[in-house]
Amino acid sequence: MVLTGADIFAEVLVEQGVETLFGYPGGAVLNLYDALYKYSGKIRHIMTAHEQGAAHAADGYARATGKTGVVLATSGPGATNLVTGIATAYMDSIPMVAITGNVGTSLIGRDSFQEVYIAGITMPITKHNFVVRKVDELADILRDAFRIAQTGRKGPVLVDIPKDVTGATAEFTPVKPQIPVYKTELDGQELARAAQVIGNARRPVIYFGGGVAASEAGEELYALAKKAEIPATYTMMAAGVLSYGDPLNLGLLGMHGCRTTNRAVNEADLVLAIGTRFSDRVALNTEKFAKNAAILQIDIDPSEVNKNVEVDYSLVGDVKQILQALLPLVKDAKHTEWMTQIQAWQAQDYRPKDDKYCIRPHQLIGKMCELAGPDALYVTDVGQHQMWATQYIRHVKPRSFLTSGGLGTMGFGYGAAIGAKLAVGESRPVIHITGDGSFHMNLNEACTAVSYELPVITVIFNNTVLGMVRQWQTAFYGKRYSSTDPHRKTNYVKLAEGFGAKGYHCETLDAFSAAFAEALKSKGPVWIECVIDKDEKVLPMIPAGGSIEDMIMD
Structure with a gap:
């Protein structure tokens, strides 16, 4: 069937399972908004006060569901107002498709009203950028955007669509959407070696991050921790993957992590770094981080291996798939002496004092x-x-x-x-x-x-x-x-x-x-x-570039 670019845009959104779209209208996207009016029974459009708010809303929607968040903005300032929201999603590997309108193709490069090269502006903060030049390319480009956002290490993708493309017509063929599947190439020898390393450890610690949440690998991670009795600590992006109060949950690691957690990593003989990138708020001093431990890193992105901290072993691929393959190879274990030591440290951790006269x-x-x-x-x-x-x-x-x-x-x-x-x-x-x-x-x-x-x-x-x-x-x-x-x-x-x-x-x-x-x-x-009192502090605190020896407790 022959459709306008605007109707193709709406049809692909429906095809990709998009139910909620965040955005703000403007001249360059009027054709798209006209299509959304016709498709309002299938796609709910949420108009925010500001395009940055729309980008953050799409991001929050994606974080809460695991689905791809979608945001729409007009050209020029509408597009540039998305930049902070796109960068936020990029840094935290959140799947998002940002769609921007632009001036007509004949006006591009002429400093036209509300023209900006948004693809160039956002190139460093997206997984991929598309500029649509022909209406018959629009459907496949949008499909590719959704696929890229969800495949491998997730992240934002930008699609810039000139206004004349949204008004032109092309043949449209509906396609049944396929859920992107990332298949990890598993190496049996590497898995066996990793299982052996885990089995030989006497003071192991799991340190995990947002990649575990993105991969929906919480059950597998807990099964590993339980089977081999390995206490686990997490980054801010992974809060909630392990339940509060579980004996194996050490709590937050890093600059504002508790003393026990940082000390456990400092004294460990093995650190299993799973779905995490050794950021400077966790590995504050890369020379001293886990200095007594061998490090086994599991991550979907090969560029993260040895980027911030040199590791001894690595497994590259989807965290869930790797843990599923690794679990049967890991032997049941108990680390009684190590757990006893950790419990002794926990008894001495910093605890803020209650106060009935003010809000703490x-x-x-x-x-x-x-x-x-x-x-x-x-x-x-x-x-x-x-x-x-x-x-x-x-x-x-x-x-x-x-x-x-x-x-x-x-x-x-x-x-x-x-x-x-x-x-x-x-x-x-x-x-x-x-x-x-x-x-x-x-x-x-x-x-x-x-x-x-x-x-x-x-x-x-x-x-x-x-x-x-x-x-x-x-x-x-x-x-x-x-x-x-x-x-x-x-x-x-x-x-x-x-x-x-x-x-x-x-x-x-x-x-x-x-x-x-x-x-x-x-x-x-x-x-x-x-x-709140203006002198309230976040404690404990390790200064930037410091180590556990530099921890501030009061």
Whole structure:
């Protein structure tokens, strides 16, 4: 059948199983939006306040579901407003297809109105970029974009479509979509050697990251840890893969990980690095990281092997497939002496003190978890509140803690929470945890949550300063607080009401408990401002480039 490029665009989205699309209209994409009007019964379009919010929403949708998030923006500033959101998805290996309109092909390269070379701008932060030049190429290019986003190491793909291509016509043949399958080439000898290395270890530790969540390999990872009795630690991107309170769950590793976790890696004789990339927030000093251990790395991306830390053994491929093949080869084991030592260290770990006269972050998060229940999905912005959330949320499920890890994007949270809420619907509460600094970056997305009646609960940790930067200024810059106190007078209750949301102001834990309980019953968005002391610190802390010997405990 003969269709316009715009109708081909809509048909391929339906073909690829896209049910929700985030975006913002403009001149270069008017044909696409006209097609979305006709296909509104099959594709739900969510219009955000800003294109960056749309990109973060598509990202949050993808993180919550494992599906490919889709975002649409017009040419010029619409396209450039996606850049931060695309980069956020790229750094955390999140599958996303970003579709941008552009000026007509005859106007490209002439500095036309709202023209920008978005493919060139985003080339370093996407898995692949396409610029469509002919309408008869559009369908296959869009299909390739979805395939690339989900195949191998996941990530964002950009498709730039000039306006005349969306108006031209071509023959369209529907295709039954095929789920991308990444097949790992398994080497029996390498697997056997890895199993032997694991079997010979006396002080093993599993260190895993977001690749385990992306591969849906949580069950296999836990089966390995259980079978060989190997304690496990995780990066921020993998929170929830192992359940809170499990004896084998050591907790967070790295700059703000607990002392036991960092000490266990320091004293281990084997580190199994699974689906993780040895970032500088974990392997802060690559010369000293796991200095007593052999390292076995499992990762889907061969470029990650030996990139940041030299490893002794490696298995390249999909984590789930490798663990499934490795498990039968690994012998049952007990490491009683090692586990006893770890338990002794845990008894001496840093524990913040409770206070009934003010709101302490750990108590606030504990109360939040208690009231929200185990099915809650948490989304954070970036800063101190993010690290407190990582440390103290009682993580029990994968894809239940969404945060910007690699890029550290302030303003990520509200858009991502909106995307996550649209993904999970009424089945789960979605809690957006933010700081006053991060929240000011994209709080305009409140109008989106109100318009679509999304009961996202936003908890604002308001210490009136840029807390994480101020913490560094306290520790390393002689308390010279340069530009970390913005002196804002924002009244969050009135602002929430101005948007059409509910707002609460809390200065005690009891006040928060009451407000949060009410928020859980709300049919629309709620903001809860919690007053936090500006001198609250995220502890423990290892300075950048340091090791466990440099850990700051108070």
